[in-house]
Amino acid sequence: MGSSASKEDGSPSPDEDDKRSDSSSCAHYLDHLISIGVRLVVLDFDSTIIDVHTSGRWKESAKSLSKHVRPVFLALMKAVIEQKGLYLAIATQSPQTDLIRKVLKERLPFHHKEIVIKGEDRTWERVDGIPKGGKQQHIEAVKRELDEKCHVQFSSNEILLIDDDFINVGIALSYDFKAITFEKDESIEKILNLTRESAKINADK
Numbered sequence: 441m442g443s444s445a446s447k448e449d450g451s452p453s454p455d456e457d458d459k460r461s462d463s464s465s466c467a468h469y470l471d472h473l474i475s476i477g478v479r480l481v482v483l484d485f486d487s488t489i490i491d492v493h494t495s496g497r498w499k500e501s502a503k504s505l506s507k508h509v510r511p512v513f514l515a516l517m518k519a520v521i522e523q524k525g526l527y528l529a530i531a532t533q534s535p536q537t538d539l540i541r542k543v544l545k546e547r548l549p550f551h552h553k554e555i556v557i558k559g560e561d562r563t564w565e566r567v568d569g570i571p572k573g574g575k576q577q578h579i580e581a582v583k584r585e586l587d588e589k590c591h592v593q594f595s596s597n598e599i600l601l602i603d604d605d606f607i608n609v610g611i612a613l614s615y616d617f618k619a620i621t622f623e624k625d626e627s628i629e630k631i632l633n634l635t636r637e638s639a640k641i642n643a644d645k
């Protein structure tokens with residue numbers, strides 16, 4: 441991946457800022473995700489990656505919203521992208537996908553292009569036979585894009601959804617996806633430990 445460089449005034453670049461958010465320790469925790477078969481990580485945006493809910497109507501700049509990205513998700517996103525064999529996507533009900541892309545560019549300048557974003561921006565088609573509820577249609581659109589661009593396919597149990605909305609999580613689990621409900625201020629250890637429980641729930645079915 442791209443290397444980072446300090447700005448001429450000595451202040452850290454955004455990428456160095458990302459490094460301070462502990463992506464190396466996060467990479468260690470990814471071992472667990474890989475061991476339970478996760479290949480695609482799908483994150484919700486509002487009240488998950490960021491600590492506010494925009495309701496799809498953010499009027500201020502992307503830069504100001506980028507200050508709301510939770511360090512734990514900054515670290516997780518960077519680690520997932522840097523991990524060979526893992527893919528990263530965002531599934532959101534927000535129509536402001538251009539804004540989300542700019543927010544990611546602010547915080548992950550060398551990585552943001554590798555994140556697939558599917559929101560309510562009318563740029564993709566719904567698919568018959570896929571549940572309309574939760575993030576299922578968004579995830580299907582993510583799968584189609586990764587198949588077209590990278591020629592990779594994923595089965596349901598290789599996909600992990602992390603979302604603050606327990607209804608979305610429940611729907612995903614009912615279709616054999618791995619999914620966890622994010623509650624604010626959780627650590628990376630807590631988030632990934634929860635995936636153990638999710639995996640156990642799936643195994644017990």
Ligand SMILES: [Mg+2]
Binds near residue numbers: 484485486604605
């Ligand atoms: Mg949310």
